[in-house]
Amino acid sequence: xxxxxxxxxxxxxxxxxxxxxxxxxxxxxxxxxxxxxxxxxxxxxxxxxxxxxxxxxxxxxxxxxxxxxxxxxxxxxxxxxxxxxxxxxxxxxxxxxxxxxxxxxxxxxxxxxxxxxxxxxxxxxxxxxxxxxxxxxxxxxxxxxxxxxxxxxxxxxxxxxxxxxxxxxxxxxxxxxxxxxxxxxxxxxxxxxxxxxxxxxxxxxxxxxxxxxxxxxxxxxxxxxxxxxxxxxxxxxxxxxxxxxxxxxxxxxxxxxxxxxxxxxxxxxxxxxxxxxxxxxxxxxxxxxxxxxxxxxxxxxxxxxxxxxxxxxxxxxxxxxxxxxxxxxxxxxxxxxxxxxxxxxxxxxxxxxxxxxxxxxxxxxxx
Amino acid sequence: xxxxxxxxxxxxxxxxxxxxxxxxxxxxxxxxxxxxxxxxxxxxxxxxxxxxxxxxxxxxxxxxxxxxxxxxxxxxxxxxxxxxxxxxxxxxxxxxxxxxxxxxxxxxxxxxxxxxxxxxxxxxxxxxxxxxxxxxxxxxxxxxxxxxxxxxxxxxxxxxxxxxxxxxxxxxxxxxxxxxxxxxxxxxxxxxxxxxxxxxxxxxxxxxxxxxxxxxxxxxxxxxxxxxxxxxxxxxxxxxxxxxxxxxxxxxxxxxxxxxxxxxxxxxxxxxxxxxxxxxxxxxxxxxxxxxxxxxxxxxxxxxxxxxxxxxxxxxxxxxxxxxxxxxxxxxxxxxxxxxxxxxxxxxxxxxxxxxxxxxxxxxxxxxxxxxxxxxxxxxxxxxxxxxxxxx
Numbered sequence: 063x064x065x066x067x068x069x070x071x072x073x074x075x076x077x078x079x080x081x082x083x084x085x086x087x088x089x090x091x092x093x094x095x096x097x098x099x100x101x102x103x104x105x106x107x108x109x110x111x112x113x114x115x116x117x118x119x120x121x122x123x124x125x126x127x128x129x130x131x132x133x134x135x136x137x138x139x140x141x142x143x144x145x146x147x148x149x150x151x152x153x154x155x156x157x158x159x160x161x162x163x164x165x166x167x168x169x170x171x172x173x174x175x176x177x178x179x180x181x182x183x184x185x186x187x188x189x190x191x192x193x194x195x196x197x198x199x200x201x202x203x204x205x206x207x208x209x210x211x212x213x214x215x216x217x218x219x220x221x222x223x224x225x226x227x228x229x230x231x232x233x234x235x236x237x238x239x240x241x242x243x244x245x246x247x248x249x250x251x252x253x254x255x256x257x258x259x260x261x262x263x264x265x266x267x268x269x270x271x272x273x274x275x276x277x278x279x280x281x282x283x284x285x286x287x288x289x290x291x292x293x294x295x296x297x298x299x300x301x302x303x304x305x306x307x308x309x310x311x312x313x314x315x316x317x318x319x320x321x322x323x324x325x326x327x328x329x330x331x332x333x334x335x336x337x338x339x340x341x342x343x344x345x346x347x348x349x350x351x352x353x354x355x356x357x358x359x360x361x362x363x364x365x366x367x368x369x370x371x372x373x374x375x376x377x378x379x380x381x382x383x384x385x386x387x388x389x390x391x392x393x394x395x396x397x398x399x400x401x402x403x404x405x406x407x408x409x410x411x412x413x414x415x416x417x418x419x420x421x422x423x424x425x426x427x428x429x
Numbered sequence: 430x431x432x433x434x435x436x437x438x439x440x441x442x443x444x445x446x447x448x449x450x451x452x453x454x455x456x457x458x459x460x461x462x463x464x465x466x467x468x469x470x471x472x473x474x475x476x477x478x479x480x481x482x483x484x485x486x487x488x489x490x491x492x493x494x495x496x497x498x499x500x501x502x503x504x505x506x507x508x509x510x511x512x513x514x515x516x517x518x519x520x521x522x523x524x525x526x527x528x529x530x531x532x533x534x535x536x537x538x539x540x541x542x543x544x545x546x547x548x549x550x551x552x553x554x555x556x557x558x559x560x561x562x563x564x565x566x567x568x569x570x571x572x573x574x575x576x577x578x579x580x581x582x583x584x585x586x587x588x589x590x591x592x593x594x595x596x597x598x599x600x601x602x603x604x605x606x607x608x609x610x611x612x613x614x615x616x617x618x619x620x621x622x623x624x625x626x627x628x629x630x631x632x633x634x635x636x637x638x639x640x641x642x643x644x645x646x647x648x649x650x651x652x653x654x655x656x657x658x659x660x661x662x663x664x665x666x667x668x669x670x671x672x673x674x675x676x677x678x679x680x681x682x683x684x685x686x687x688x689x690x691x692x693x694x695x696x697x698x699x700x701x702x703x704x705x706x707x708x709x710x711x712x713x714x715x716x717x718x719x720x721x722x723x724x725x726x727x728x729x730x731x732x733x734x735x736x737x738x739x740x741x742x743x744x745x746x747x748x749x750x751x752x753x754x755x756x757x758x759x760x761x762x763x764x765x766x767x768x769x770x771x772x773x774x775x776x777x778x779x780x781x782x783x784x785x786x787x788x789x790x791x792x793x794x795x796x797x798x799x800x801x802x803x804x805x806x807x808x809x810x811x812x813x814x815x816x817x818x819x820x821x
Contacts, residue, residue, distance in 0.1 A: 221712070266492070
């Protein structure tokens, strides 16, 4: 029981950290700078934290698998490694400048890191935690997708409105596909046949046949589509629109828009709700959508598309990743420099793990 | 092969695509801006504003490849004494009934009234006058550029957030300087700041360039700001570029400067990089070899609004596009962190205001804690209950 108590402790310390007046901040009487954040964040947080600390203590009696999670710190120029059993950071690795999108290869031995300001994708050996090479991404890579067999990386090349194909073994570019303005989100269908790229200013999801490398459909979605995610059975493709504030659900077979999911958080302006990262459970029944500056994750019944709940997390939540057993969901909170741990079964936020500056991407290794 | 054709048909079905290419022609009606700026960095380039429209058209055309639409920017630059009405006629002749207007208020109104008969729609990208959205509002003018009241409110919110509530207001001697000064007075009243004293800086019609100007300026500015009552921030209202830029670091009392010098409220700044803005800055510099200014950005944004509406409404008709833009489905992403929409009552684009010192974007308003029942963006500028606009 002692172990569980130790795990529960940082939860309280986090609560104190958020509850304290911001150090170095001027006092403001106009309803206070952080008034909205505090109202939204701490009051319900305190209660849910206390409950979830207890829950967590109970839940943790069944041992969690020790996976390793990797978090890219956009301003920290580093990757934080998290032990998902201890739920704490165990290493920080200095990498290239402005690391954002990250992906693991199939066996988890290599981590590909989009180092935007170094105009390259770096390769990190996850055993030695050393950078062992780089891939020629073109300028300012942000997000990438890996083919199911791990041979090809697809990366969006924002300056030239291209999706660039990179041969992982040969470390060279093997082709380009012209897409819309500011290509960003990337995802590959589970069977590897369909690549989707979202273009932020064109506001489309471009569906690309990975065999012919040709666009087969362009689907208009709401403003600034940022991220794309397939259901594991390939039946649906979800695209989040950051500025439009919606998630588009696309039928990849019919290649058409099925429906749009909107969000509404009481006492929060529409503009603050900005869907970005998404994660859908393996059975396709539940989806989690990070809402950016709304500081919340929407929990959605992925079959009915009804919103079940909003989970309060840290500030400006970007990307999400499950542990392979789907026990936990990890969320990178950009502005509050931490990662929220969500217990998937109970839908409780268990803990926040401090990481580097401006955490952005998160992935979890299979073992 | 069959499946490929089928795939292609699906692609078409997914979009409101016309069989033939839909051409969208956009006129860029612009007049020269003064080269008499305090900083040489602000001297307008020959392609001022136009460059933004060209980049916007290029962006739209990338999308247009998929929607079978093409966009064209047609330049109409007015020289001194040129007849703006004739230029509008010439644009209409070429089929351009969507007009990006970089014009002073009087000329804008004259062109708008002439455009009405032709069914042309104007996008105002440089006239900040509130009256164009209030008593002199026109149904065929959409306002992309923020008003003086929006700019002043953007700065005021930040100063109040900083607890710099006592202002020394110095205004220039031209009518437009007084309009800006009035916007700051209104902002002070709205957000609980106090103007402790006002001074007028007379324009003696001197030149801006000299070989050793700083020697004099360094002596003039302290003297001019001497003997002020206790204040927290100096606000300069100097749209005429006579003294505002000279004030920072030269005030008698060591105080920050905002407004037309120091911390400037603006719709765009070459230093803005957040929310993906870096990408737009890169594209612009790559294409035009100079930084993007607020007018360039306004023209780009107007072109993007046209592109977005044309894509979604599958039309190039001015009235169809106007209706779509004013409808509830329209919003535009402009690298400001939130979606921008039009205020339906006066057709002003809602937008955050950047506060820049010319090197860095210091903050972006609306500031936290300034709340509004509809949207926090409406804490900036004249709000619906106060509007004098009757669209016609």
